[in-house]
Amino acid sequence: NQLRAGAAHDNGEHRIHIDYRYLVSGINRTYIAPDPNNRRLLDEGMTWEKQLDMVDDLEKALEVGFDATQSMDWQLAFDELVLKFAPLLKSVSNILNSDGDINESIAINATALTLNFCLRFEAASNNSDEFGSGKDFAVYQYVSPYQALKTDADFLIWSSAVSVVGEIVDVIYKVNDLLIPEVYSFMTDNTTSSDLIKNVETARSTIDGLIESLGWIELNYRCERQCNWDEVCYTPSWGPSPMGMTEPGSHNEGFGTHFDESRQRLVINSKLQCININDLMVNRNH
Incomplete structure (x- = not known):
């Protein structure tokens, strides 16, 4: 399947089970930006009262406890x-x-x-x-x-x-x-x-x-080619990571990122890159 070529990364850790029954989120409480790069929970619409409501909901969830088998x-x-x-x-x-x-x-x-x-x-x-x-x-x-x-x-x-x-x-x-x-x-x-x-x-x-x-x-977001057996399709993160560390608000582009003028922050390139152990060794001091 060409669409999934090189996409064996970022599939999550399925051995970790989450109880979603008491999820606390900002949905229906404040504006949620459709662009995840610009999504901030504590924006101008999140009043102090709304923040207290979220904390109250979180306290109630902690009192109930978690059981992923029920979720x-x-x-x-x-x-x-x-x-x-x-x-x-x-x-x-x-x-x-x-x-x-x-x-x-x-x-x-x-x-x-x-x-x-x-x-x-x-x-x-x-x-x-x-x-x-x-x-x-x-x-x-x-x-x-x-x-x-x-x-x-x-x-x-x-x-x-x-x-x-x-x-x-x-x-x-x-x-x-x-x-x-x-x-x-x-x-x-x-x-x-x-x-x-x-x-x-x-x-x-x-x-x-x-x-x-x-x-x-x-x-x-995907690698343009299917990665070789000794490579992974690498998705950058802020770090610390094997390929260095970056600051979201910095203009200094890290491996696989670029500064987006409209968002005024670093964002991940949509064209991901295949990397192997040699790439990690070259970047170990970055």
């Missing part, structure tokens, strides 16, 4: 969503951004992916089942919790999953609805409509906008 494994649930949709979204985007003139082959190749997804959730004989059909059924299948939701935090995380998957499903259906008529016209009459270029461009901007909005590591 939904939300990290696993979201990892599965990424593994399912990242290859599909990236593949459709690559097709719609193909070099050369826009023609019917772009619509045919893109809908070869989107149509199968949409048909999977169509109701038989126009009769919807107990879970609904179409988009509703698609969202249900991918966000249906495998444990009972018990706490406010459970429902907060779940509602976020519903929103994200709902947006993804909407985009897949929109791309399919835009391009399927063009494919049908070409297959039946060997012609396409005068709106072919506009429809492809609309589909392209729609799915690329979704990819940018999601900001998933799997969609934006």
Whole structure:
């Protein structure tokens, strides 16, 4: 799978289990910047009263105690969503951004992916089942919790999953609805409509906008090549790390980072690099 080549890093430590039932976060308390590089919990909207409320919630969670066996494994649930949709979204985007003139082959190749997804959730004989059909059924299948939701935090995380998957499903259906008529016209009459270029461009901007909005590591950060057996696809950190230490607000670019003028801070390059033990030895004093 080309999308996952060299991506054996940053998968988390699955031996560590977390109890998410009493998660304390700033969601629904203050503004959360969509750009994680600019995300600050203690921003202007976080009043002292809101901070005290969060501390109070944390104290209550500590009093209850933690038991991961009673909690939904939300990290696993979201990892599965990424593994399912990242290859599909990236593949459709690559097709719609193909070099050369826009023609019917772009619509045919893109809908070869989107149509199968949409048909999977169509109701038989126009009769919807107990879970609904179409988009509703698609969202249900991918966000249906495998444990009972018990706490406010459970429902907060779940509602976020519903929103994200709902947006993804909407985009897949929109791309399919835009391009399927063009494919049908070409297959039946060997012609396409005068709106072919506009429809492809609309589909392209729609799915690329979704990819940018999601900001998933799997969609934006990866090594350009599959790393060799003695290498890892390295994601920089502030440190201390094997490749040195950097300061987020510094203009001094570290290994694999650059200073972003709009954010006024160091950010990680989207094109990651494969490194091996020799690279670590060269940078050991940095």
